[in-house]
Amino acid sequence: MARVLVIDDEKSIRNTLKDILEYEKHQVDLAEAGPVGLELFNQNSYDIVLCDIKMPDMDGLEVLSNMIDINPEIPVIMISGHGNIDTAVDAIKKGAYDFIEKPLDLNRLLVTIKNALERSDLVVETKQLKKKINKQYQIVGDSKAIRKVKDMIDKVAATDARVLITGANGTGKELVARDLHIKSERANGPFVEVNCAAIPSELIESELFGHEKGAFTSAHKQRIGKFEQAQGGTIFLDEIGDMSLAAQAKVLRALQENKISRVGSDKDINVDVRVITATNKDLKTEIENKTFREDLYHRLSVILIRVPSLNERLEDIPMLAEHFNEIVCAEYGQSKKTITKEAIEELKKITWTGNIREFRNVLERLIILCDKEITGADIKSYAAPISK
Secondary structure (H helix, E strand, O other): OOEEEEEOOOHHHHHHHHHHHHHOOOEEEEEOOHHHHHHHHHHOOOOEEEEEOOOOOOOHHHHHHHHHHHOOOOOEEEEEOOOOHHHHHHHHHOOOOEEEEOOOOHHHHHHHHHHHHHHHHHHHHHHHHHHHHHHHOOOOOOOHHHHHHHHHHHHHOOOOOOEEEEOOOOOOHHHHHHHHHHOOOOOOOOEEEEEHHHOOOOOHHHHHHOEOOOOOOOOOOOEOOHHHHOOOOEEEEEOHHHOOHHHHHHHHHHHHHOEEOOEOOOOOEEOOOEEEEEEOOOHHHHHHOOOOOHHHHHHHOOEEEEOOOHHHOHHHHHHHHHHHHHHHHHHOOOOOOEEOHHHHHHHHHOOOOOHHHHHHHHHHHHHHHOOOEEOHHHHHHHOHHHHO
């Protein structure tokens, strides 16, 4: 059942729509003029609006514009007995979900309402899913060390500057990359992650730039590479220090010219991507060892962000514990556990060699093995041994 607002200056149309929609189990409010409809729209929460175009005092397109300003997510279906193609196009351009002419085809109207409501449900579900995903990738903590990282993200996210993220394994370099993307102008574009350390050196070029059919023995069909997949968005090259020199040369060209070519092709493809990289290696040492190109390093390191280890930010452990407590318990369909002060103090005593990744795994283990309360004794039993 949906709550529907009908705005039309013809009483017979209003009443007909009310009867039909109430028969379909919807709740219906009526307004005889634009200003009245806007007042109801401001005061109540509606799932959908049906609005006539030709009305005295305020026409439907003006009503539509005001509603879009108030809440653009509520679908508005425009109806009119004086409609033409230009009117319909104008209404859709202004943000209407659809345009239906009078006399109303009731079957079409009901189908349109059904589709509009399904789209609204999908929008809500998508927002909830994005919120859930963003929570999974939230950078948690308020220590001086992590605030410095957050401040840097806020300063550079809106630009297209290339960022090199450094830090030990498990510190959360991917979280920084995702936050940079989410807060950028490219947030609606794709975020494509490539773990350079996980791809064999002979396949990294194909993975990044794609290949043509027949380019090599196992190339049975054309493949689109990660750079093309990230078009209009962000490509995150994790563990860039493990990339082969041959692939580094091609990445350098892509950065210099904003062009790539697939393996087995001499055709250039223009790419518009923001490049964010990360490594747990000292790239300056890699440059000295001739395993990393110095010119590529300077291209990638316009902005440098170092992510601190967990041992450098132990004061964040209470916040991290509650964060993972909520996430893990939700994943297992459990109520949140109580984590005692003694447990927090014991967690602070551990040397976290695996950083945030290890900390999350420990919290998950504690949530599985402990009762409603996680105590200091539980930490000693289930957490501390892994650091030895």
